[in-house]
Amino acid sequence: MLGLHSKDFKTLVIVAVLTMLAPFILNPFPSGSAMAQFNAGYPDLMQRFVIFGIFAIGFNILFGLTGYLSFGHAAFLGVGSYSAVWMFKLLSMNVIPGIILSVIVAGIFALIIGFISLRRTGIYFSILTLAFAQMSFNLAYSVLTPITNGETGLQLTLNDPRILGVSATESGGIPVTNFFGAEMRSTYELVVGGWDFQFNTGYYFCAMMLLLAFYLSIRIFRSPFGLMLRAIKANKTRLNYTGLNTRPYALAAFVISGMYAGLAGGLLASMDPLAGAERMQWTASGEVVLMTILGGAGTLIGPVVGAGFIKYFENIFSKINDSVLHGWFDFLPQGMENAAVWVTEHFVGPGWHLTLGLLFMLVVTFLPGGLVEGGQRLARLFRRKSGDKPDAASQSKPAE
Amino acid sequence: MGILEIKNVGKRFGGLQALGDVNLSIAENSVHAIIGPNGAGKSTLLNVLVGKLIPDTGSVMFDGQSVLGRTPYEINQMGISRVFQTPEIFGNLTVIENMLIPCFAKRDGSFELNAITSIAGQKDIIEKAEHMLESMNLANKRHMHSASMSRGDKRRLEIAMCLAQEPRLLLLDEPTAGMARADTNNTIDLLKRIKDERDITIAIIEHDMHVVFSLAERITVLAQGTPLVEDVPQNIKGHPKVREAYLGETAVA
Structure with missing residues (x-):
C-alpha cells in the first residue's frame, strides 16, 4: 500500500491510529483525580509531541542514516519559525504559505551551512554546525534585531500590513492563525463522565503533517538514496572506491533534515505566532540529539518515541512541586515524609533534567538501540514466553 | 598500446x-x-x-x-575497481545490501537523488545483485550482516562488488x-x-x-x-x- 512494504505500512497505520486517538490515549485519568496531573492530553502538549516528532524524524535522516552528528539543527527550526511569523505579518494568517516559506528558507540555510560543514567529518563537523547555530542565535538575538525583534522575539502586532487579510479583527484583536478558515486554536471538548477530552484543530493539523513527514521518511529509508546514506555510515572509503560521490549524498540528507526542522519551526509558529531566538540555542540543538538517541537512532519510529518521551518529562515532571509531593507521601510519619519529599523533589519540578539524565544514561548503557530496542526485546520475550520459537520476524533488520 | x-x-x-x-x-x-x-x-x-x-x-x-x-x-x-588488502565492505549492512550498492553505482553514476523510489521495486538491480552473489557462492548468506562473515567470504564479497561494476x-x-x-x-x-x-x-x-x-x-x-x-x-x-x-x-x- 502507498508504495510501502506491508510491515512498513503497518507501522504507518499504527502511528496514524495513535496520533488520531491521542486525545483519548494521553488522557487516561479523570480530570478531578489525583493522577490527572499525569494527563498529557491537552492541546499545547500534544502539539509539541508531534512537532518535535517531526523535528526528530528529520534529524534522524541525517544522524541515524549517515552518522553525521549535527549539533546545530535548532538553527533551522528557529529560521523556520521566523519565516512563518513574517509570512503571517505580511501575507496572510493562513498557515500554509507560512509553512511553505519556513521549509524553503530552512532548506536554503541548510544548503549553505551543510555545504561548508560537510567539508569535515566527525567531531569537526559537529563543532562546525554548533558554531553556525550559535552564530545564528547571536545574529537573531542582537545583530538582526530589525528582522527578529531581538530578545523580545518576533510577534504579531495590530499594525501588520497583511496583504491578504486584515491588520486587526473587528473587535480590535490580532487575527488568529488558520487553515483556510479553520482556526488553529479552536478546541472541541468532549466530557464523558469525569474525563475531559480535547480535540484541537491545530493538533490535528500538526498530526497530519507528522504522518506526511513520517511517510516520507519511510520512503527515504527504503530507497536507493537511503541505502547510500547508510553506506556512508558503514564505510565511506568503500563507497568512494565504488564510484559514488559521498558529498552530494550527505549534503542532500543535511538539506532534507534541515527542511524537516524548518517544517517543525513553521508549525510551532503556526500554533503560537511568535518566534524567539532561544529556539536556536545550542540546548535546543542538543535536545533533538537526545530525542533521537533515546528513541533509537537509525530506526523509523524511534525519534518520534524519543521526542514524545522528552516532551512528556519536560512538561509533566516539571510541574510536580513540593505540595504535590507532600500529598503523595502523606501516609508516612512526619520525619520520613519530609525526608522522602526532600529526596524526590530533586528529581521533579525544576530538577526534571536529573531524572531525564539518569534515564538517558540507563538507556544508552543498557539499550544502545534506544527505547525501540527495549520494545523489541520485550516483544521477543513475550513471543518466547508464549511457547513458540523465535521466528524469522524477530530477526528484524536494524531499520525498523 | x-x-x-x-x-x-x-x-x-x-x-x-x-x-x-x-x-x-x-x-x-x-x-x-x-x-x-x-x-x-x-x-x-x-x-x-x-x-x-x-x-x-x-x-x-x-x-x-x-x-x-x-x-x-x-x-x-x-x-577501474580496486580490491583492498584488508577487505573494505559495508560492515553494518547485510550481504545483499552490500551487493546492491555497486549495482546502483553502475547504473546511476556517482550521484542520483532517487529518494522516493523503493529498492524492492528495482527488479533488474536486485536480479543482478542476486546473480553476483550466486556466482560467488554467497547467496545463502544474503541476509547476514557482512561484518560477521569470515575473512575469506568478505574477500569474495568485495571482489563480487567490484565485478558488479563491470570494470x-x-x-x-x-x-x-x-x-x-x-x-x-x-x-x-x-x-x-x-x-x-x-x-x-x-x-x-x-x-x-x-x-x-x-x-x-x-x-x-x-x-x-x-x-x-x-x-x-x-x-x-x-x-x-x-x-x-x-x-x-x-x-x-
Missing part, C-alpha cells in the same frame, strides 16, 4: 623518493603482477592509479584518458595477505575463473610468489621505486637482478 599506460611517474615524500621513474604498460585482457620487496613503491603506485595520490611527475593514461587529478570515485566510474581494470592489493594456503588457492581459482569468464584486465600487487606465478601472464619487478625488469613469469624466476633485489628473501628461490 596497453589499456593502462604509466609514463615517467615519480613521487617524493619529503626526502624519500617513493617512485623514481616508473614506466609501465599493462596490456588489455592480461593478468599483470607487480612484485617487489618491502618499500619498493608498490602501494604508492597503486594509490596513484586510483587517485588517492597525485604524482609529482609523469602521466597515467587509462584507455587514452588521463586519470591524474581525478578523484577516486571518478576513476572508478572510468572503469575494465581490476586492481588487487595483496588479495591473499594473511590467508591460509587453502584460502589462497581458492582465491587463485576464483581469479582464474573471473579471467576466463569475462573481458577484464587484472593488475595484482602481491608478496606471495605462489599466487604471482599461478596467475600472472607478465610480471614487473619494482625495487626502490623503479621497475627493475618486466617479463613473462618463466624468465623472472631466475633473473639475476630479481635475485639481487630479493637478496636474503627465499621466496624467489
Whole structure:
C-alpha cells in the first residue's frame, strides 16, 4: 500500500491510529483525580509531541542514516519559525504559505551551512554546525534585531500590513492563525463522565503533517538514496572506491533534515505566532540529539518515541512541586515524609533534567538501540514466553 | 598500446623518493603482477592509479584518458575497481545490501537523488545483485550482516562488488595477505575463473610468489621505486637482478 512494504505500512497505520486517538490515549485519568496531573492530553502538549516528532524524524535522516552528528539543527527550526511569523505579518494568517516559506528558507540555510560543514567529518563537523547555530542565535538575538525583534522575539502586532487579510479583527484583536478558515486554536471538548477530552484543530493539523513527514521518511529509508546514506555510515572509503560521490549524498540528507526542522519551526509558529531566538540555542540543538538517541537512532519510529518521551518529562515532571509531593507521601510519619519529599523533589519540578539524565544514561548503557530496542526485546520475550520459537520476524533488520 | 599506460611517474615524500621513474604498460585482457620487496613503491603506485595520490611527475593514461587529478570515485566510474588488502565492505549492512550498492553505482553514476523510489521495486538491480552473489557462492548468506562473515567470504564479497561494476581494470592489493594456503588457492581459482569468464584486465600487487606465478601472464619487478625488469613469469624466476633485489628473501628461490 502507498508504495510501502506491508510491515512498513503497518507501522504507518499504527502511528496514524495513535496520533488520531491521542486525545483519548494521553488522557487516561479523570480530570478531578489525583493522577490527572499525569494527563498529557491537552492541546499545547500534544502539539509539541508531534512537532518535535517531526523535528526528530528529520534529524534522524541525517544522524541515524549517515552518522553525521549535527549539533546545530535548532538553527533551522528557529529560521523556520521566523519565516512563518513574517509570512503571517505580511501575507496572510493562513498557515500554509507560512509553512511553505519556513521549509524553503530552512532548506536554503541548510544548503549553505551543510555545504561548508560537510567539508569535515566527525567531531569537526559537529563543532562546525554548533558554531553556525550559535552564530545564528547571536545574529537573531542582537545583530538582526530589525528582522527578529531581538530578545523580545518576533510577534504579531495590530499594525501588520497583511496583504491578504486584515491588520486587526473587528473587535480590535490580532487575527488568529488558520487553515483556510479553520482556526488553529479552536478546541472541541468532549466530557464523558469525569474525563475531559480535547480535540484541537491545530493538533490535528500538526498530526497530519507528522504522518506526511513520517511517510516520507519511510520512503527515504527504503530507497536507493537511503541505502547510500547508510553506506556512508558503514564505510565511506568503500563507497568512494565504488564510484559514488559521498558529498552530494550527505549534503542532500543535511538539506532534507534541515527542511524537516524548518517544517517543525513553521508549525510551532503556526500554533503560537511568535518566534524567539532561544529556539536556536545550542540546548535546543542538543535536545533533538537526545530525542533521537533515546528513541533509537537509525530506526523509523524511534525519534518520534524519543521526542514524545522528552516532551512528556519536560512538561509533566516539571510541574510536580513540593505540595504535590507532600500529598503523595502523606501516609508516612512526619520525619520520613519530609525526608522522602526532600529526596524526590530533586528529581521533579525544576530538577526534571536529573531524572531525564539518569534515564538517558540507563538507556544508552543498557539499550544502545534506544527505547525501540527495549520494545523489541520485550516483544521477543513475550513471543518466547508464549511457547513458540523465535521466528524469522524477530530477526528484524536494524531499520525498523 | 596497453589499456593502462604509466609514463615517467615519480613521487617524493619529503626526502624519500617513493617512485623514481616508473614506466609501465599493462596490456588489455592480461593478468599483470607487480612484485617487489618491502618499500619498493608498490602501494604508492597503486594509490596513484586510483587517485588517492597525485604524482609529482609523469602521466597515467587509462584507455587514452588521463586519470591524474581525478578523484577516486571518478576513476572508478572510468572503469577501474580496486580490491583492498584488508577487505573494505559495508560492515553494518547485510550481504545483499552490500551487493546492491555497486549495482546502483553502475547504473546511476556517482550521484542520483532517487529518494522516493523503493529498492524492492528495482527488479533488474536486485536480479543482478542476486546473480553476483550466486556466482560467488554467497547467496545463502544474503541476509547476514557482512561484518560477521569470515575473512575469506568478505574477500569474495568485495571482489563480487567490484565485478558488479563491470570494470575494465581490476586492481588487487595483496588479495591473499594473511590467508591460509587453502584460502589462497581458492582465491587463485576464483581469479582464474573471473579471467576466463569475462573481458577484464587484472593488475595484482602481491608478496606471495605462489599466487604471482599461478596467475600472472607478465610480471614487473619494482625495487626502490623503479621497475627493475618486466617479463613473462618463466624468465623472472631466475633473473639475476630479481635475485639481487630479493637478496636474503627465499621466496624467489
